[in-house]
Amino acid sequence: MSVGGNAGTNAYAAILAGGSGARMGNPEKPKQFFMLGEKPILIHTVEKFCAFPDFQKVLVMCPQVWLQQTQDLIRRHCPQYEDRIALVAGGAERNDTVMNAIAYVEQNCPADNDTILVTHDAVRPFVSHRIIRDNIAAAREHGACDTVVPATDTIVESMDGRAISAIPNRSVLYQGQTPQSFNLHKLKELTSSLTDEERATLTDACKIFVLRGERVVLVEGDVANMKITYPQDMRVATSLMGK
Numbered sequence: 001m002s003v004g005g006n007a008g009t010n011a012y013a014a015i016l017a018g019g020s021g022a023r024m025g026n027p028e029k030p031k032q033f034f035m036l037g038e039k040p041i042l043i044h045t046v047e048k049f050c051a052f053p054d055f056q057k058v059l060v061m062c063p064q065v066w067l068q069q070t071q072d073l074i075r076r077h078c079p080q081y082e083d084r085i086a087l088v089a090g091g092a093e094r095n096d097t098v099m100n101a102i103a104y105v106e107q108n109c110p111a112d113n114d115t116i117l118v119t120h121d122a123v124r125p126f127v128s129h130r131i132i133r134d135n136i137a138a139a140r141e142h143g144a145c146d147t148v149v150p151a152t153d154t155i156v157e158s159m160d161g162r163a164i165s166a167i168p169n170r171s172v173l174y175q176g177q178t179p180q181s182f183n184l185h186k187l188k189e190l191t192s193s194l195t196d197e198e199r200a201t202l203t204d205a206c207k208i209f210v211l212r213g214e215r216v217v218l219v220e221g222d223v224a225n226m227k228i229t230y231p232q233d234m235r236v237a238t239s240l241m242g243k
Helices: 041-050 064-077 079-084 094-108 129-142 184-192 196-200 205-211 231-241
Strands: 011-016 055-062 085-089 116-121 144-150 174-183 217-220
Touching (some): 011 041, 011 094, 041 064, 041 079, 041 116, 041 129, 055 064, 064 079, 064 085, 079 085, 094 184, 116 129, 116 184, 129 217, 174 205
Parallel strands (some): 011 116, 055 085, 144 217
Antiparallel strands (some): 116 174, 144 174
């Protein structure tokens, strides 16, 4: 896992806040707006990125219908960062949202061939400053990186959902987290080259680079950089907040 690079490159963060609350038991309220301590999950995450002077803008990508509420939350909880935050409507799918972030930067911000975009799940509020710093450096040096932790459980593959097809070697497997960070120009170029069939297979932006044979380096993650998805995750997150 390698980092390093030019500290002068334009950098932008995109906080992906397009998820729903269905798996948290409240489909009417996106999970990023659930309270964690005294603030919504989203605000905890946004503050982590706003603390980095490297980012010229922190883009908060959220559903169109939640833009005003998100603006109100930012004004209430972190008004000191309001001029560094841009609210942008997300897309139908995750990678559509990333493309909306790219379009916003190109249309409204200074950007060149060295500009990088650091993308992160809004519901991973415990991302560390070290992980963000390593993502910025790795994206500058290598053009694409993914935050990962080694797989600790045996991974079982089943092609039919009923019986084991294969058991891959756990020592070469990793669990993906976020941030995922990229050279913005390269990400746009590769995404535009995808066929409809390839787009249908996408699970995240790193796969775009993999499909085109481009190298994606690994940044060491942290088990504490958890994604809040289910009610039990909120209990763990509340415990972590108390530390």
